Amino acid sequence: MTQADALVPATAARIGVITFPGTLDDVDAARAVRYAGAESVSLWHADEDLAGVDAVVVPGGFSYGDYLRAGAIAAQAPIMRAVIDAARRGLPVLGICNGFQILCEAGLLPGALVRNAGLRFICRDQWLRVENTDSVWTSRFEPGAEILVPMKNAEGRFVAAESVLDELEGAGRVLFRYVGDGPAQGNPNGALRDIAGICSADGRVAGLMPHPEHAIDALTGPTDDGLGLFVSVQDWIGTALTGAGTRG
Amino acid sequence: MARVAVDVVIKPEILDPQGKAILAALARTGQPGVSSVRQGKHFDLEVDDSVSDADLEEIAGTLLANPVIETWTVTRLAPETVGTVGTVGTVGTVGDAR
Numbered sequence: 001m002t003q004a005d006a007l008v009p010a011t012a013a014r015i016g017v018i019t020f021p022g023t024l025d026d027v028d029a030a031r032a033v034r035y036a037g038a039e040s041v042s043l044w045h046a047d048e049d050l051a052g053v054d055a056v057v058v059p060g061g062f063s064y065g066d067y068l069r070a071g072a073i074a075a076q077a078p079i080m081r082a083v084i085d086a087a088r089r090g091l092p093v094l095g096i097c098n099g100f101q102i103l104c105e106a107g108l109l110p111g112a113l114v115r116n117a118g119l120r121f122i123c124r125d126q127w128l129r130v131e132n133t134d135s136v137w138t139s140r141f142e143p144g145a146e147i148l149v150p151m152k153n154a155e156g157r158f159v160a161a162e163s164v165l166d167e168l169e170g171a172g173r174v175l176f177r178y179v180g181d182g183p184a185q186g187n188p189n190g191a192l193r194d195i196a197g198i199c200s201a202d203g204r205v206a207g208l209m210p211h212p213e214h215a216i217d218a219l220t221g222p223t224d225d226g227l228g229l230f231v232s233v234q235d236w237i238g239t240a241l242t243g244a245g246t247r248g
Numbered sequence: 249m250a251r252v253a254v255d256v257v258i259k260p261e262i263l264d265p266q267g268k269a270i271l272a273a274l275a276r277t278g279q280p281g282v283s284s285v286r287q288g289k290h291f292d293l294e295v296d297d298s299v300s301d302a303d304l305e306e307i308a309g310t311l312l313a314n315p316v317i318e319t320w321t322v323t324r325l326a327p328e329t330v331g332t333v334g335t336v337g338t339v340g341t342v343g344d345a346r
Contacts, residue, residue, distance in 0.1 A: 112316040
């Protein structure tokens with residue numbers, strides 16, 4: 001334990017936020033972590049370890065300029081090797097927008113995110129339904145809750161093989177679905193089965209295209225609905241700390 | 249040293265909106281006979297002799313292409329080894345001038 005660690009209450013969760021070249025939303029993700037009462041820990045793409053954090057957020061942006069495919073280069077970065085190893089051992093990981101693309105490219109989540117059906121970059125506030133409230137990142141939401149958070153992407157259309165989609169739905173691994181009526185609502189990009197976000201089989205690795213970290217304060221976002229994800233993971237970390245008796 | 253071409257195309261079952269836009273533009277330019285366009289990527293690689301066909305498959309399948317949404321072909325272009333090592337899709341004409 002470093003001296004800096006000693007100044008933080010032992011009960012405060014430490015949540016890492018990764019910055020790649022081209023990441024945009026790391027500052028807002030770190031702010032969301034702090035709003036939720038945790039300590040945010042900056043992680044750099046070239047780092048090879050996770051500094052002992054309790055969870056990791058892979059934020060949005062255009063890592064490596066979206067070269068090759070969105071998220072493809074970042075998925076091979078040194079920090080991602082550490083994230084993949086830790087996720088396989090059960091560390092909670094949340095990928096938002098480009099972070100979701102990175103987690104799919106890294107093989108931590110199934111499927112892929114491809115060009116929006118209308119070929120447009122879509123930027124709007126989007127209604128989502130929380131489909132699974134048992135995951136590490138969604139436990140604070142009421143079952144079936146509908147939340148309003150911003151979305152902004154050009155490659156946000158979730159695709160996967162039919163068998164994978166069936167498996168995701170059957171196992172409750174669809175976390176968020178696009179909902180809402182009207183011209184500016186509903187499925188914005190042709191995502192298969194209206195899927196906006198999914199999670200791993202153990203519910204600890206999650207990804208979604210819309211941006212909960214931009215919806216944590218009514219002053220700067222449409223709602224504070226996004227805060228639920230960051231509070232949920234702290235509940236789980238608190239449970240895990242108590243249960244295990246040591247910090248992971 | 250050998251030259252290798254890797255061609256990557258979106259799988260047939262995945263919607264390719266860029267290909268559709270190109271198809272629509274072709275119809276407007278007086279080429280209504282084209283019935284389908286799929287947009288892909290082409291990579292030219294220079295590799296030394298230690299790189300095996302299996303290595304090339306790994307390079308194509310783990311980084312250059314995303315197997316969830318894309319198929320690819322690997323083609324060695326050096327004269328004595330021209331041939332297909334890929335197992336997915338079909339290879340078109342391989343020209344020296346490439």
